[in-house]
Amino acid sequence: MDFSNKVSIKEVGPRDGLQNESEMVPTDAKIEWINMLSDSGTSYIEISSFVHPKWIPQLKDATEVAKKIKRNPNVTYAALVPNSTGLERALEVNIDEVCLFLSASETHNKKNINKSIADTLPVLESVSTESKKANKTVRGYVSTVFGCPYEGDIDTDKVISICDKLLTMGVDELSLGDTIGVADPAQVAKVLEELLRYFPKEKLAMHFHNTRGTALANVLVALDYGITNFDSAVGGLGGCPYAKGASGNLATDDLLYMLHRMGVVTGINEKNIIEAALYIEKYVKNLSSNQMKILKSER
Amino acid sequence: MDFSNKVSIKEVGPRDGLQNESEMVPTDAKIEWINMLSDSGTSYIEISSFVHPKWIPQLKDATEVAKKIKRNPNVTYAALVPNSTGLERALEVNIDEVCLFLSASETHNKKNINKSIADTLPVLESVSTESKKANKTVRGYVSTVFGCPYEGDIDTDKVISICDKLLTMGVDELSLGDTIGVADPAQVAKVLEELLRYFPKEKLAMHFHNTRGTALANVLVALDYGITNFDSAVGGLGGCPYAKGASGNLATDDLLYMLHRMGVVTGINEKNIIEAALYIEKYVKNLSSNQMKILKSER
Numbered sequence: 001m002d003f004s005n006k007v008s009i010k011e012v013g014p015r016d017g018l019q020n021e022s023e024m025v026p027t028d029a030k031i032e033w034i035n036m037l038s039d040s041g042t043s044y045i046e047i048s049s050f051v052h053p054k055w056i057p058q059l060k061d062a063t064e065v066a067k068k069i070k071r072n073p074n075v076t077y078a079a080l081v082p083n084s085t086g087l088e089r090a091l092e093v094n095i096d097e098v099c100l101f102l103s104a105s106e107t108h109n110k111k112n113i114n115k116s117i118a119d120t121l122p123v124l125e126s127v128s129t130e131s132k133k134a135n136k137t138v139r140g141y142v143s144t145v146f147g148c149p150y151e152g153d154i155d156t157d158k159v160i161s162i163c164d165k166l167l168t169m170g171v172d173e174l175s176l177g178d179t180i181g182v183a184d185p186a187q188v189a190k191v192l193e194e195l196l197r198y199f200p201k202e203k204l205a206m207h208f209h210n211t212r213g214t215a216l217a218n219v220l221v222a223l224d225y226g227i228t229n230f231d232s233a234v235g236g237l238g239g240c241p242y243a244k245g246a247s248g249n250l251a252t253d254d255l256l257y258m259l260h261r262m263g264v265v266t267g268i269n270e271k272n273i274i275e276a277a278l279y280i281e282k283y284v285k286n287l288s289s290n291q292m293k294i295l296k297s298e299r
Numbered sequence: 300m301d302f303s304n305k306v307s308i309k310e311v312g313p314r315d316g317l318q319n320e321s322e323m324v325p326t327d328a329k330i331e332w333i334n335m336l337s338d339s340g341t342s343y344i345e346i347s348s349f350v351h352p353k354w355i356p357q358l359k360d361a362t363e364v365a366k367k368i369k370r371n372p373n374v375t376y377a378a379l380v381p382n383s384t385g386l387e388r389a390l391e392v393n394i395d396e397v398c399l400f401l402s403a404s405e406t407h408n409k410k411n412i413n414k415s416i417a418d419t420l421p422v423l424e425s426v427s428t429e430s431k432k433a434n435k436t437v438r439g440y441v442s443t444v445f446g447c448p449y450e451g452d453i454d455t456d457k458v459i460s461i462c463d464k465l466l467t468m469g470v471d472e473l474s475l476g477d478t479i480g481v482a483d484p485a486q487v488a489k490v491l492e493e494l495l496r497y498f499p500k501e502k503l504a505m506h507f508h509n510t511r512g513t514a515l516a517n518v519l520v521a522l523d524y525g526i527t528n529f530d531s532a533v534g535g536l537g538g539c540p541y542a543k544g545a546s547g548n549l550a551t552d553d554l555l556y557m558l559h560r561m562g563v564v565t566g567i568n569e570k571n572i573i574e575a576a577l578y579i580e581k582y583v584k585n586l587s588s589n590q591m592k593i594l595k596s597e598r
Contacts, residue, residue: 185519186561210512213553213589217515220484243596247589254512262485290512290546297542 003223006265009252010044010175010205010231011037013280014065015080016249017237019049019056025283027061031068033280037234038072040272046078046099050086066093078139082113087127091134098131100124100171101141104159105148108179112143117162125169132170140166141207145176145191146183149242156194163199174204175231178218180242181211185221192225205229208250210288211240215250216258223264230255235277236289251289253277302522305564308551309343309474309504309530310336312579313364314379315548316536318348318355324582326360330367332579336533337371339571345377345398349385365392377438381412386426390433397430399423399470400440403458404447407478411442416461424468431469439465440506444475444490445482448541455493462498473503474530477517479541480510484520491524504528507549509587510539514549515557522563529554534576535588550588552576 014034018025025033030048037045047069053060062079071077078097081087090098102120103109109117124140131138144151145159163174176191188206195204206222206229208215219230236251256270274291281287313333317324324332329347336344346368352359361378370376377396380386389397401419402408408416423439430437443450444458462473475490487505494503505521505528507514518529535550555569573590580586 182560184557184560211589211593212556213509213512213515213550214557216513217519217557220516220519240596243593245596246592251512257511258483258513258516261481261483290510293545294510294542297539297544 003262003264004226004228005263006228007223007259008043008229009255009266009268010046010229011042011234011252012046012207012231012249013037013233013235013237013252015046015049015059016231017233018058018284020238020241020248021058021284023283024058024060025280027064029280029283030061030065033276034065034069036272036276036279038070038075040276041268043074043267044076044078046080049080050089051080051082052085063089063093066095076137081127081131083123084126084130087130091136095136097137097139098127099139099141100127100166101143102162103143103148103179104154104162105144105151107150108144108148111150121165124166128169128171137172138170139173139175140171141175141177142166143177143179146178146187147180149180156191159191160195160198163195167199167203172203173229174199175207176204177207178209181209181215181240181246181248183208183218184214185217188218188221189225192222192227196225201226201228205231207231209240210236210247210250210254211243213247216254219250219255219258234273235280235287235292237280237284237287239285239288247288251291253289253291257291302561302563303525303527304562305527306522306558307342307528308554308565308567309345309528310341310533310551311345311506311530311548312336312532312534312536312551314345314348314358315530316532317357317583319537319540319547320357320583322582323357323359324579326363328579328582329360329364332575333364333368335571335575335578337369337374339575340565340567342373342566343375343377345379348379349388350379350381351384362388362392365394375436380426380430382422383425383429386429390435394435396436396438397426398438398440399426399465400442401461402442402447402478403453403461404443404450406449407443407447410449420464423465427468427470436471437469438472438474439470440474440476441465442476442478445477445486446479448479455490458490459494459497462494466498466502471502472528473498474506475503476506477508480508480514480539480545480547482507482517483513484516487517487520488524491521491526495524500525500527504530506530508539509535509546509549509553510542512546515553518549518554518557533572533579534586534591536579536583536586538584538587546587550590552588552590556590
């Protein structure tokens with residue numbers, strides 16, 4: 001096993017976590033919570049989504065959240081942006097990084113974005129170009145890379161083609177999502193083996209879900225391939241939209257436990273992350289991390 | 300990553316799982332359940348424990364269980380045996396394999412067995428010798444290899460010395476336990492690196508707990524070191540005795556999901572294991588596997 005001793009964790013709880021909660025967390029609580037995360041030593045927080053509120057009402061307060069949080073100069077504050085209207089809103093509140101998203105599965109993309117992949121790409125290209133003009137970095141989420149709830153296995157060539165298009169339009173980093181948490185370590189090795197023939201490892205981040213318990217094993221393989229960027233959500237927030245009650249996003253606290261014990265430096269204080277998980281726990285249903293289960297047992 | 304395409308899974312649910320349940324499962328249910336497991340394609344089931352019933356009342360029916368289960372000739376039926384009285388009972392019902400146990404931590408051993416390690420070893424040696432005379436194979440559980448709830452880190456030299464003594468007294472296989480589920484993949488690599496200098500990999504099995512979510516990542520590393528024997532419990536049965544509500548034994552169903560998807564052959568039918576988990580779920584509290592959470596979401 002050969003791995004970098006430094007890893008960047010991108011905290012996606014406030015966006016990917018909260019968008020899967022049935023109830024909206026009060027805006028003031030979100031702000032206080034994000035401020036706690038800002039003080040944890042993390043270098044990156046995806047704070048919300050500028051999609052139309054009718055699609056994700058839980059995040060309809062994106063503008064207010066972005067305006068009222070205390071900005072830590074060491075943190076990149078990112079948000080999801082689906083189109084030019086969303087970008088306008090994101091730029092108004094001076095978001096640091098713009099996150100685009102599409103799916104590697106045609107069916108999933110249609111169900112999620114209401115457009116074919118071919119029709120999504122020009123929209124993303126225009127958002128990317130405008131973001132760059134505004135001196136923003138751009139991140140591209142590619143979902144269902146390791147399997148789709150509708151189509152099953154996804155051809156890696158399709159993933160490569162989409163990644164190539166995103167990088168060509170100026171995207172700075174790709175986050176490869178195991179949206180339904182089906183990936184196994186051998187598959188992660190196989191997919192990365194292929195992708196790294198075309199793309200430098202610095203351009204890739206992994207976004208694993210722990211639905212079937214394999215997320216940390218998958219992280220381990222990605223580390224071995226030189227990947228140093230990982231997405232995760234405080235407390236395993238958000239659950240799985242395709243299996244209610246199951247785990248969704250890899251929990252930041254579980255990821256930190258493994259990485260820190262392995263001697264990998266993240267810059268993040270585990271205690272602060274646990275405090276942030278305990279804080280948001282009052283407002284949500286779906287905390288599923290192992291560290292939170294242990295904490296609850298000690299109460 | 301380099302791993303064997305064939306792995307043996309040792310099902311410890313009926314012993315290690317049920318001994319951590321607060322209520323005793325009715326004997327008839329245990330028997331039917333073990334019969335289901337016998338038909339799953341598994342090659343090994345640890346069916347009970349011949350410790351004194353006052354210590355583990357949940358398993359006081361070991362003799363009746365052993366007598367009444369239907370023996371599949373392809374399955375090794377094992378049981379925990381603490382001393383010569385236990386061995387007598389185990390031999391009476393013709394158990395195939397005798398499992399000894401002790402801890403790599405002095406304090407944990409004292410709390411668990413009420414003896415020092417030095418005082419435990421001669422007892423185990425006598426049980427091992429008598430088992431061999433009765434043509435039984437012998438397995439040795441070494442617990443707290445990766446950390447102790449009382450002593451913290453355990454010196455690997457201590458583990459090596461205990462393993463050496465067990466093998467010298469004729470033990471056929473050692474099961475190295477992460478009793479409180481603290482191990483991380485780098486630690487597993489480090490410990491195996493040392494152990495494999497002294498012992499052939501065929502003599503070692505890994506017994507991981509998933510308390511902090513790292514069990515499958517730890518399995519992956521052990522696979523990479525050529526280990527092909529892993530303990531697990533159907534449905535993640537049993538929980539963690541040191542953190543109520545947290546996960547304990549690595550779940551057989553989660554392990555099968557990962558291994559089979561990686562192309563590793565176990566001979567075990569996943570559907571049968573899920574059926575066995577659904578069966579025992581009626582009697583227990585602590586099913587914590589990811590596969591069971593997904594199943595529940597689909598009901």
